[in-house]
Amino acid sequence: MDPAVTIDLDEVKAALDQKEFEAVSAEAQQQSNLLNNITLAIAITGRSGAGKSSFVNALRGMTDRAEGAALTGETETTMVPQEYTHPTFPNFKIWDLPGIGSNEFSAEEYLKKVNFSNYDFFIIIASERFTEDDTNLALEIRKNKKTFYYVRSKVDVDIDNDRRSKGIKEGDSDRMMQSEKETLDTIRKDSYDNLKALGESSPRVFLISRWDLSKYDFPLLQETFEKEQDEIKRDVLIMCIQILTKESIKKKRAAMESRIRKKAMVCYYVGLIRLPFFSFGFDIDIVVSTMRDICKVFGLDEDSLNILANRVGKDVEELKSVIEHTPSAGKITTEFVMDMWREKTVVGQVLDFIPLLGSLYGGGSSFFTSIDLLKNFLENAVKDAEKVQAKAAEPKKPK
Ligand SMILES: Nc1nc2c(ncn2[C@@H]2O[C@H](COP(=O)(O)OP(=O)(O)O)[C@@H](O)[C@H]2O)c(=O)[nH]1
Ligand SMILES: [Mg+2]
Known part of the structure; x- marks a missing residue:
């Protein structure tokens, strides 16, 4: 059964x-009525220019120019987190936090200012190396018993640069694939070493490109945060993220099936005895x-x-x-x-x-x-x- x-x-x-x-x-x-009643709030943080706003748009399935999209390539001037609502699921909120590392605030002050308790979990994005600002923030988030994930963005740029520097032509798909793998392996190792050196004991880093969330480590990231959320939030996450792949469709189906079953069982059983x-x-x-x-x-x-x-x-x-x-x-x-x-x-x-x-x-x-x-x-x-x-x-x- x-x-x-x-x-x-x-x-x-x-x-x-x-x-x-x-x-x-x-x-x-x-x-x-999960989709109407449960709120899920994700906070995206990291240094200026790391790709936070772009990632917010990608998560909402939007281009940077779409109406209501987060502004990208802008210098950040405010300390105010920006709320972005998912276009189809209003209770799924993605927060674009101000850039860290202005030296004006400690990680503790920063978290207070952005109202850390409002978020279900944090994503810390870096486009090059992770810095002390990133790990200090992670430490502080951990202290406050919240979850965070390290994300290394813009890997498409690294892949392209490496391919060019090796003189590989666009049409040479075998060598391109080989080179891509090498680039990703190198970034993975570098990020790991970098975070280790900054004091993380067993760092986990997810490699992504804002241009295609169905590639690289985004599916793994999604799977990881689904695993670590409680059941209800996990279902919300599965249902709301609109990056359709064979795998995500399968998960959505399972989540919806289980919702229908639950609803049925509870209604039926309650009705039957009472x-x-x-x-x-x-x-x-x-x-x-x-x-x-x-x-x-x-x-x-x-x-x-x-x-x-x-x-x-x-x-x-x-x-x-x-x-x-x-x-x-x-x-x-x-x-x-x-x-x-x-x-x-x-x-x-x-x-x-x-x-x-x-x-x-x-x-x-x-x-x-x-x-x-x-x-x-x-x-x-x-x-x-x-x-x-x-x-x-x-x-x-x-x-
Ligand atoms: N190629 C590439 N460019 C990116 C990626 N993410 C962000 N960018 C670019 O990096 C710049 C800064 O991004 P933005 O999202 O504004 O950074 P923020 O300051 O952290 O919000 C923009 O020009 C983006 O288009 C990515 O994954 N790949
Ligand atoms: Mg921004």
Whole structure:
């Protein structure tokens, strides 16, 4: 049996022993409306020019020139952290912190000034060597029991420079790949030695380029911070970062599946013991809002598609043309779901999806229909997201 389901049930049972029905169902609601209720705030820090603002834009899937993008290449003059909201998930905040190393403030003062307790974790970016300012800050963050990650930016520049200095031509892909690997290995070793010399006992450094977050160490960084967050924040992180790769689509699917299962289990179980005569169906609003969330999580809503089109320099209609099943978020209405609902009444498929329900099954077929609709909607969104990702990655057609 799926261990997640077992744990859930225990949690629900324990909760029901202690709390009132209202409290438990409010919690269930909070869990399942994750994208609306949970806030995740990441702080990006480092010296001026390290690439902080560029990284903020990259995380939001934006170009530096897009409307609302963080200004890049600007000298920093204020001590005020800038808040950037994710374009599709308003509760996912990325904070562009002022540059460190002005010597005006100690790391302790700096952290106070930027309200360190507001952030879930920190990313310390350096574009060349890490300095004492970086490690002092790390030390202070650690002291305050927060997590941070060292990121070495602009590795694309190093790769290019090395390739040129070795006289490797663009078309020579074997030598280019070899040279890239050598450059990355060297940066990794240098950063490690550099941080060691500054007193870090076992430094971990992630190599990235703002121009392509699906490359180098960004996927590993993402995986690492997902591992180190609690379960709820991890899911938010997986759902909100719109760098679509095969791997991230897979993770998003698993996270969404588990959300749907949890919601189902809690509603069903709570309904079953406390309100045996009441068909505690998933109400239609929940189905509608979950479908809209699925759209956003897989980047299939209007805003995400526009941003992606802008980023890869393609027409948004070209990306949309490969979407076969998923309607735009605006079309997902109560009417739309009712229509789907009328077409089916299912039990069997849902029992395959959440086997434990078999032993609890005692009625409430609208409940089963809801889950089945969501499950199919999710499957289709995954297929569409894969196609959009492939389309976005295609080389541009010559005009
Ligand atoms: N090639 C390349 N340039 C970058 C990268 N990250 C930042 N830059 C450039 O470095 C400069 C400073 O970046 P910015 O984000 O403004 O740095 P900040 O002062 O730390 O916010 C800008 O010209 C960026 O375009 C990167 O990963 N690769
Ligand atoms: Mg900046």
